[in-house]
Amino acid sequence: MVRPPCCDKEGVKKGPWTPEEDLVLVSYIQEHGPGNWRAVPARTGLMRCSKSCRLRWTNYLRPGIKRGNFTEQEEKLIIHLQALLGNRWAAIASYLPERTDNDIKNYWNTHLKRKLQSGGGDGAAKPPAHRPPSSSKGQWERRLQTDINLARRALREALTPLDDLKPTQLQRDAAVDAPGAGVGVGVGVGDGGGDSPASSSSGASQCSPSAPTAAAAAGPFVLTTENISRMLDGWAGRKGARGGSPGTPGGAESASTGSSDASEVSYGGAAVAPAAGGPVVFEYETKPAVPPSQQMPLSAIESWLFDDDNHFHHVQSASLLDAAPMDYPF
């Protein structure tokens, strides 16, 4: 029953990733696509465990990630969603396409939790709709669907302290998420790597696993993780894969948040980014699994959530909660 650690101690590097490692990882994924993480360390020569590689990619290197500077809207959304979903960061992250669950989790723990505890009363810090201890994490969507009544009851309780919460919408969110929208969180790694389109040369080959280290060491530019991230941003952007998140404006500025030092770096657009005919399209990378049809509700949800003064106070939470359980238009 005891599962061996994903990576044995010996020979496995831990701690912060270096830009060189980042580039190696990026290069590999660029060629083969994400997935099959088990093979990544072996095939790249990285002295990292597969888990670490995956984490690094999903939380940091993946294109389309916005870092830092949470907007007020995002903040609100997180608070609301946390109140409904509890600490299901991945689920919450599915509503913030450019944010990672780790990022949201950190932001919650460092900013919002404290904020709510001190200022807004501690009610919100104790989410009402936490799943019961026995619940199975990966199936929260289904649970939300089947146990919607339970959630409604919990919400009713929660509404007392959280008077600015929009219950019905959140309920709908949950319902929307349930059918599977939220599953998209987990970077569609459905073994997407296997079918890598034999990415011939282009940019990717320039930074093949063997190259980057030397390049980074000798090149005139400074290699930073931000560069890599930004580079990927542009890359994915060119692919038209991002489509911008509906409710969260300004995706492009993402990696550039405050990191002016990185601007000196010029990848020349050629260093890595496969401007034309790039090898792997990361359409499924940027919080992908939410198809456009299902993203529609998102903007609606967000506008609904953020439009506090206009709508919410017109509705009595109790009556809303008493509405028919599953009559959601989604």
Added chain:
DNA sequence: AAATCGCGCAACCGCAGATGT
């Protein structure tokens, strides 16, 4: 100017679900 403290973030750990054999 130096030391201490607190905060924020990146990364790790372990569990559990999903998938493949």
Added chain:
DNA sequence: AACATCTGCGGTTGCGCGATT
């Protein structure tokens, strides 16, 4: 159907940096 492996998720920790004393 059972087992093994892989992947995803949430909680926690450790380090670096800035603020304060």
